[in-house]
Amino acid sequence: MLNRIGVALLPFVVCALTFVVNPIVASGQNWYDAAFPTQHHDFGTVAVGAKTEFMFPVTNTLSSTMHFQSIRASCGCTTPTILNDYLEPGQTGFIKAKFNTDTFRGKKGATLTLVMDQPFYSEIRLKVDGYIRSDMVFHPGSIDFGQVSQGDVATKSSKVLYAGRSDWQIVDIRSNRPWLMPTLKETVRRGGTVNYEITVDVREDAPTGPFQDELVVVTNDRNMPEVPLRVTGNVESALTISPVALALGSLKPGEQVSARFVLIGKTAFEIDSITAEGWDVDFDPSTEPKKMHVIEPRLTYTGNQGGPQKASLVIKTTGEQSVTAKGLITADIRGN
Structure with a gap:
């Protein structure tokens, strides 16, 4: 009697299992590698107060709409945000990870768990890590030019506040863009307190459109010599x-x-x-x-x-x- 019942129920069990597994199998076992080309980001060494963010790109490589239900972080040192809840096939969106440099210090890392409930249920794990040095502060934490008219020269600045070694210094500051011109001026040196002012010019030959870049502040520290400073803006054509x-x-x-x-x-x-x-x-x-x-x-x-x-x-x-x-x-x- 029991065997007959088991045999009778078997087709329903097989159908149920097929319904759950098929979407993943149809997409390939490693569908998430194509959808999430970047799954780990190292912020490197950053200063206290630095505006430190990274955008994880995600592309819908499936044949159905993706929906992301929620995201959580394993550590309060990182705040994740879903910027695009729904993605149609072929569409690209972003998951933003903000490193909380204002409230955390030292070596930190977090696993971001992204929950997708359409077209099937899946949990995707992204990772970030970095080192927030407590002896160096950017104020403000980034340089934002806002809207800049092409052909005009725009200038912004940020202060570097350091407390530690009396012989500490910034030896160089590098830009990846020829039209983004940084200059450096030491303003305070008193015992273990050293302050600098970083001034950045957007030259008149800057191309139109939004930009998001980093200046590399090079210090005489042996272990952590390079610290990034975020620079953003949008050049508008006249x-x-x-x-x-x-x-x-x-x-x-x-x-x-x-x-x-x-x-x-x-x-x-x-x-x-x-x-x-x-x-x-x-x-x-x-x-x-x-x-x-x-x-x-x-x-x-x-x-x-x-x-x-x-x-x-x-x-x-x-x-x-x-x-x-x-x-x-x-x-x-x-x-x-």
């Missing part, structure tokens, strides 16, 4: 073009086509020139300075290459404070 890309479609060599775009400046301006390599650009010049111009140039392809073509459209304004905006031309050039 002249914007909309749309940025002009798709001209299929053309024959020598065929003229019209396009239309809008130029917007922070101040009133006139247009000096519009050029594009491989193209003849004819336009009606402006008659007075305005903050917004609607331009309808006539473009003729003058190159000798067929097939898909791409070129930068360069617009320059008049005057001593001339600024430049860049767009993009795309076209498919047919044979004669």
Whole structure:
């Protein structure tokens, strides 16, 4: 009797097990390696008060929507945040890990457990670690330029406060960007107290767009000589073009086509020139300075290459404070 019942129930048991396991099997046993290309981050040596964050990228490599239910940290030294709860197939989001340098000291590490409940249940573990040195403080903990107009020089600073050895010093400060220029000045040296001021300039040739970088402060410490200082901001162009890309479609060599775009400046301006390599650009010049111009140039392809073509459209304004905006031309050039 019992055997008959067991045999009768067996198909239901198999079906239940198949329902739970199939999504993982279909995705491959190591689906999370593709979805989470970075699973560990070392902050290195950081100063007290430093703004220290890392974004773990996550890409939905599955065929169904991902939903992240919650995240927790094994140590209060790190605060994790889910920046994108839902990810559609192919979409990328981020998990932010903030190292709490204000309240913790010494060597610290945490395991971040991310709970996913769609399209199946899984717990993903990410790890962070680092060393928060107690003798060195950045004030403020990072340098944030906010919005910077391209062509202008912007300056910000942060103080370095040190308490320890009387012979301690900063011997160098390095930048990864040629347009991000740091300078260093010692302001206090009294016994074991040493203070510096770090001044950073964003030069006028900085490219447009947001930036997130680190300066490397190099000290004469033997064990922990390098300490990062976070620098962020967004460089805005003084002249914007909309749309940025002009798709001209299929053309024959020598065929003229019209396009239309809008130029917007922070101040009133006139247009000096519009050029594009491989193209003849004819336009009606402006008659007075305005903050917004609607331009309808006539473009003729003058190159000798067929097939898909791409070129930068360069617009320059008049005057001593001339600024430049860049767009993009795309076209498919047919044979004669």
